[in-house]
Amino acid sequence: MGERRRVAITGIGLVTPVGTGVASSWGSLLAGRSGVAPIGLFDASGFPVRIAAEVKGFDPATIVDDRKLLKFANRSHGFALAAAEEAMQDAGIRPTPADATRWGCSVGTGMMGLEFTELEAIHRECAPSGELDTDLLLESDAAADPIAFCRSQVTSGLALLTRRFGIHGYATAVHTACASGGQAIGTALKLIRRGSVDYTLAGGFDSMISPVGLAGFCLLGALSPDNDRPTHASRPFDATRNGFVLGEGAGFVVLEEWSAARRRGARIYAELAGEGNSLSGYRITDSPPSGDGPIQSMRQALADAGAPTSEVDYINAHGTSTPMNDRSETAAIHAVFGPGTARTAVSSTKSVTGHLIAAAGAVEVVACALAIRDSEVPVNANLEELDPDCDLDFVLGSPRKQHVRIALSNSFGFGGSNNCIVLRNPEEIDEREQGGS
Amino acid sequence: MAPTPRTLVTGCGAICAAGRTPDEIWDAVADGRSAISEIQQWDTSGWPTRIAAEVPNVKPAELLKDRKLPKLIRRTDIFGLYAAARAIDSSGLIGHRNGLEADAAAHFNDRSAVYVGTGGGTYDSQYDYLPLLAVAEGKLETFGRELESTVNPMWLLRALPNNVLCHIGIRFGLKGANACITNHCVGGALAVGEAVAALRAGEADRAVVVGHDALIEPQHILYYQRAGLLATDSIRPFDANRSGSVFGEGAGALVLETDATAAARGATVLGECLGSGATTDAMGLLAIRADGDGLARAIAAALEDAGIAAKDVGMIVAHGNGTTQSDASEAAAIRQIFAANPPPVTALKWAFGHLFAASGVVETLVALWALRERSVPGIATLLELDPDCADIQIASRTQVPRSDIALVLSRGFAGTNVALLLRATATGN
Numbered sequence: 001m002g003e004r005r006r007v008a009i010t011g012i013g014l015v016t017p018v019g020t021g022v023a024s025s026w027g028s029l030l031a032g033r034s035g036v037a038p039i040g041l042f043d044a045s046g047f048p049v050r051i052a053a054e055v056k057g058f059d060p061a062t063i064v065d066d067r068k069l070l071k072f073a074n075r076s077h078g079f080a081l082a083a084a085e086e087a088m089q090d091a092g093i094r095p096t097p098a099d100a101t102r103w104g105c106s107v108g109t110g111m112m113g114l115e116f117t118e119l120e121a122i123h124r125e126c127a128p129s130g131e132l133d134t135d136l137l138l139e140s141d142a143a144a145d146p147i148a149f150c151r152s153q154v155t156s157g158l159a160l161l162t163r164r165f166g167i168h169g170y171a172t173a174v175h176t177a178c179a180s181g182g183q184a185i186g187t188a189l190k191l192i193r194r195g196s197v198d199y200t201l202a203g204g205f206d207s208m209i210s211p212v213g214l215a216g217f218c219l220l221g222a223l224s225p226d227n228d229r230p231t232h233a234s235r236p237f238d239a240t241r242n243g244f245v246l247g248e249g250a251g252f253v254v255l256e257e258w259s260a261a262r263r264r265g266a267r268i269y270a271e272l273a274g275e276g277n278s279l280s281g282y283r284i285t286d287s288p289p290s291g292d293g294p295i296q297s298m299r300q301a302l303a304d305a306g307a308p309t310s311e312v313d314y315i316n317a318h319g320t321s322t323p324m325n326d327r328s329e330t331a332a333i334h335a336v337f338g339p340g341t342a343r344t345a346v347s348s349t350k351s352v353t354g355h356l357i358a359a360a361g362a363v364e365v366v367a368c369a370l371a372i373r374d375s376e377v378p379v380n381a382n383l384e385e386l387d388p389d390c391d392l393d394f395v396l397g398s399p400r401k402q403h404v405r406i407a408l409s410n411s412f413g414f415g416g417s418n419n420c421i422v423l424r425n426p427e428e429i430d431e432r433e434q435g436g437s
Numbered sequence: 438m439a440p441t442p443r444t445l446v447t448g449c450g451a452i453c454a455a456g457r458t459p460d461e462i463w464d465a466v467a468d469g470r471s472a473i474s475e476i477q478q479w480d481t482s483g484w485p486t487r488i489a490a491e492v493p494n495v496k497p498a499e500l501l502k503d504r505k506l507p508k509l510i511r512r513t514d515i516f517g518l519y520a521a522a523r524a525i526d527s528s529g530l531i532g533h534r535n536g537l538e539a540d541a542a543a544h545f546n547d548r549s550a551v552y553v554g555t556g557g558g559t560y561d562s563q564y565d566y567l568p569l570l571a572v573a574e575g576k577l578e579t580f581g582r583e584l585e586s587t588v589n590p591m592w593l594l595r596a597l598p599n600n601v602l603c604h605i606g607i608r609f610g611l612k613g614a615n616a617c618i619t620n621h622c623v624g625g626a627l628a629v630g631e632a633v634a635a636l637r638a639g640e641a642d643r644a645v646v647v648g649h650d651a652l653i654e655p656q657h658i659l660y661y662q663r664a665g666l667l668a669t670d671s672i673r674p675f676d677a678n679r680s681g682s683v684f685g686e687g688a689g690a691l692v693l694e695t696d697a698t699a700a701a702r703g704a705t706v707l708g709e710c711l712g713s714g715a716t717t718d719a720m721g722l723l724a725i726r727a728d729g730d731g732l733a734r735a736i737a738a739a740l741e742d743a744g745i746a747a748k749d750v751g752m753i754v755a756h757g758n759g760t761t762q763s764d765a766s767e768a769a770a771i772r773q774i775f776a777a778n779p780p781p782v783t784a785l786k787w788a789f790g791h792l793f794a795a796s797g798v799v800e801t802l803v804a805l806w807a808l809r810e811r812s813v814p815g816i817a818t819l820l821e822l823d824p825d826c827a828d829i830q831i832a833s834r835t836q837v838p839r840s841d842i843a844l845v846l847s848r849g850f851a852g853t854n855v856a857l858l859l860r861a862t863a864t865g866n
Contacts (some may be wrong), residue, residue: 046581072722098741101716101734109619111598112558119563122656123570130571132564134479141833149660150722154557154598155621159722159851171717171853172627175557175598182614187631194634196738211577212566215584216593259483277614279551279606284509284594296547296612300640357446414594415603417615 007192008261008389009269009423011091011254012201012366013083016353017053019087019246020063026370029349030399032381036245036354041209044115052209053228053247053354055079057377063364069164076110077160079250079359080205084161087201088292091254091266095199100168103195103420105161106188108204108326109173110358112154119144121302158389169197175358177413178318179277180204181251182361182421186275188198188255190328198260203252204362220285222322233353233380236319236348237326237390244320247354251363262431269369270407271421274305278417287324287412294318294410294418298336301366301408301420309337309407311428314377316364317392318410319348320355330390345402348396361411365421368407372425375403442695444633446645446859447704448530450652451799452500452685454490455789459499460525461808464798466788469608473671473683473790479655486662486669489653490685490790492516496816508590510600511562513555513845516688517601517649517797518608524690525609534610549611550641552632553602554624556794560656562596566591572674601647612639622756622849623715624648625689626797626857631712632693632743635660642698648798649688658684664723666760672791674757674784674816675831677823678737689798695729708750708805711745711842711858714738718852725762725852729770732854736774739844739856746761750780750815750858751840755831756848757784758791763848768826779829782845783807783837787818790852797847799856804843813838 014021018028019037035053055184060070060078063085073081088094092309095103114122121142126133137143150156158173170191174183181204190204217223224243226233234245253272259270278300280293281419286295301308326348334341340388349367356363371377377400405428411419451458454472465472473490481487495843497507500519507515509545531661534545569587573580589595596604599617606612614635618624625648661667661684667679700704716738718724718731725731740747755767771779785800786792792799807813812835819833830836845857 043577047584048581057600058443100719105717109557111596112619113563114560119566120570120575123567127564127567128571130568132561132567134481134654135483137655137659138484142657144663145654147659149664150558153621153850154619155849155851156722158620162717162719162851165723166719168717168719168734169618170715171719171851172618172715173620173851174616176602176615177597177599179801190634190638194638211580212563215581215588218584219588219590220593226749227680256732265506270864277616278547279603279612279615280532281546281606281610281612283607284462284597284600284603293612300614304640345733414597415618416600416606417602417798 005193005273006258007189008256008258009253009272009369010256010261010266011087011205012269012369013086013252014363014366015055015079016249016363017055020058020350029352029367029378030350030376031381033351034381036230036233038230046219047214048229049225050344051245053231053245055207055249063271065245069160071147072150073160074115074281076205076207077157079165080157081160082372083203083250083252084201086097087252087254095166100166101137102198103167104170104191105167106156106184106200107173108358108362109175110206111151114148114152115211118148126234151410158165167201176417177415178357178360179411179413179417179419180300180358182411182419184366185362188420189272191274192255192257198257200255202255202357203257205250206356206358207248208357209246209248232382234321234351236321236351236380237387237394238383239385239387240323241323244391245321245354247356249360251358253337268356268426270372271423271426271429274301274422276300276304276420278418280418283426284415284418288330289328291328293416294329294332294337294412296418297418303420307406307422309340313402314371314406314407315344315346316368316409317348318348318412319333319350330392333392342393343398344393345377345395346392347378349378351381361419364409368409368423371402371407372404372423376401441698442697443638444693444710445696445706445836446691446708447694447699447706448524448528448692449574449802451689451802452492452520453685453789453792453799459802459806466785466803466814470527471671471788475628478653480793483817486658486667486684488686491653492686502532510521511595511596512653514600515648516651517647518604520688520690521605523646524692528692529607529645530692538745543737546612548613548642550614550644551602551605551611551615551636552644554618554626554628555598556621556650556652557598557619557623557650559654561654585749601649605645614744618852620849622793622796622856623847624794626847626855627715628711629857633710636693636695639824643694645692647688647690648795650793650795651686652686653686654792668759672759672787673818674759674787675823675826676819677821679761681760683790683791684686687792687799688795691798706862708862709860711860712739712743713857714742715855720852722850725766729764729766731852732767732770733773735854735856739858742762743858745774749840749842750844751838751842752780753782754800754843754845755782755784756846757786765825768829771829780839781813782829782831783817787816801859804859805843805861808838808841808843811837
């Protein structure tokens with residue numbers, strides 16, 4: 001068995017509440033310009049929470065020149081196709097008939113289901129009293145719409161992406177709630193390492209800013225109710241934090257086997273160096289106060305990357321802005337980094353983007369790649385009142401100029417699925433060690 | 438570098454319309470009994486599709502030995518957790534762990550992975566909002582205002598696709614590597630493949646693998662029927678007059694361990710996972726290639742991964758979903774790989790319907806039983822073999838596997854194809 005294959009990030013793409021595209025998103029992320037505002041996608045006036053971080057002014061047709069394909073895309077699929085297109089163009093490669101079978105695709109997807117207007121049609125046509133009448137369903141147009149069917153399935157996004165780009169190798173969709181995006185990128189890393197493929201398009205996409213999606217989180221009491229101060233509602237690690245803000249969007253990366261990327265002279269943002277996953281095994285919505293679970297995912301990811309904690313210069317925290325997550329994550333970082341905690345910059349970009357759910361981990365891996373590229377770490381916006389339980393080296397006020405050797409991205413999902421991704425600065429890699437493998 | 442570990446099957450559990458243990462399911466298959474019958478969950482008079490393979494008499498609290506949990510999860514999760522618990526119990530893993538010192542037990546938990554494949558969900562989970570829509574009378578403002586008084590506060594948690602993964606973690610204390618693969622009908626097979634890869638890469642010493650799905654609901658059935666995917670009488674894989682598939686539901690679960698850890702605790706070994714391969718046709722959600730190219734590449738990748746040749750394969754459990762296109766392209770793929778020398782081929786969905794994400798795991802278990810019994814069950818519903826499939830060793834009668842290795846095929850939406858290779862352990866090993 002030969003040396004383990006190294007994996008390079010050579011293309012990135014973003015659609016976020018603060019910009020369509022990497023350039024506009026990154027500028028806002030660095031500066032801490034919030035994407036949260038009153039909900040404009042639908043009338044949320046009766047909801048207890050009326051703010052969200054929406055993607056603004058987005059039209060997939062301006063980015064993806066395939067009207068027929070877009071007919072089968074819901075809002076989150078549009079984000080995915082656009083962010084993936086940007087990542088492919090950025091990498092400067094895409095699958096060809098000759099190498100299509102050596103390309104894989106790994107995505108973190110949102111939950112399956114109908115769009116709200118389609119659910120309303122089911123209600124009108126088949127459940128006027130509020131209970132489904134199966135005889136009416138049989139006669140209804142709403143349940144006979146093949147496009148609604150194709151858009152609603154959990155693998156719809158994967159189908160659109162593999163078709164759009166002609167990816168013929170290993171294709172998979174994962175869902176571990178808010179850890180999905182990170183886990184999809186971790187899966188992609190392993191596919192290249194073990195030689196199943198040589199290239200992967202990997203990322204996450206989601207949009208739960210709909211009456212049903214917003215309702216689900218409202219019912220759980222998970223969202224910040226600060227309707228009057230939208231841009232301050234998401235304030236991870238602040239002593240007054242009171243819930244997360246729902247966001248939407250997509251993040252994608254193109255991954256390549258390292259030596260092949262070098263040979264073609266690709267620009268390498270970072271080495272995708274390691275991944276760790278764990279289960280907290282605690283409660284469905286609660287994080288263990290001790291940080292148990294996230295501790296293991298971080299340790300495993302660092303061990304997988306062969307990275308000592310002393311080389312970690314930036315942690316993009318899961319940092320949702322819920323009282324419990326941020327305390328638990330702080331405890332976990334202390335447990336893993338010990339005295340080095342004081343020297344490790346931490347920020348949660350959810351302070352700007354809100355929580356992109358299944359897309360969050362993927363967008364935040366891209367943020368880590370950009371921090372490495374620019375030697376600049378984004379700010380943790382809205383952190384004004386320090387919480388004694390959250391005593392980390394937060395990036396406050398403005399972005400921090402600093403060389404980043406290793407960056408780490410945390411994602412923790414409902415149900416206790418924890419994911420950690422490790423990126424290494426390409427300057428830190430001694431190519432002579434590679435032995436041309 | 439340590440040699441790549443072998444990945445051994447040391448526990449199993451399953452539930453579907455044909456039975457609640459792998460033994461019961463095997464007996465039904467071997468006896469040629471199909472569990473497909475009239476749908477009971479709603480009145481299907483006048484429906485174009487009136488049949489499915491439903492698990493009868495589901496009593497969640499009894500299946501899970503827990504009265505509270507069933508209220509927090511869905512039918513598919515109940516099947517998944519039941520199969521997982523049976524697999525874990527049969528492996529003796531938890532008793533072994535509970536006999537360890539505290540530090541060793543904590544290490545054991547951190548080194549225990551969980552890989553779950555699931556179809557991702559049902560339409561009826563959104564129906565919890567229909568009463569609210571009725572109250573709202575088209576006004577979203579009212580929808581928002583009446584939300585908390587009308588909808589179950591746990592709605593989102595019940596609908597989570599990763600509930601089985603999470604509850605295995607909570608119930609059994611397993612904390613290692615994990616994934617919830619929501620990749621339609623190949624979810625279960627991919628979960629097996631990813632667990633094997635994790636054990637080989639040293640990310641875990643053992644893994645619980647589950648595939649589960651329960652999609653028998655009116656809206657799902659209608660969509661599939663209108664897409665031309667469903668049969669009206671039974672599934673007839675590779676039959677000249679096949680007309681489509683039939684919904685089933687259920688779950689399958691395996692415990693996989695590295696050879697070293699299995700030997701160290703003296704585990705009973707049922708079989709071995711030798712390798713896997715996965716591809717996509719990339720034609721969109723529903724379309725597949727007629728030439729079986731993607732499936733043939735998945736089989737070739739699995740053979741390479743396992744380090745064996747096509748001639749070493751002793752039997753094939755085909756995906757055989759009974760649709761005209763899929764079965765024909767599957768026959769083409771088998772022909773492409775095995776040429777003039779295919780092993781006996783069978784398909785199982787005629788017995789317990791299409792189990793979607795659970796298929797790959799339940800059919801893997803049946804394949805292990807078939808190898809152990811040295812008997813490839815026939816396709817009981819096969820009346821007239823499609824002449825285009827006549828050269829690939831499909832039969833309505835029982836055949837004899839030509840070795841102790843089985844190939845199990847799974848295919849799903851988005852043109853995905855997965856091939857798994859397994860070896861049965863000789864009795865007494």
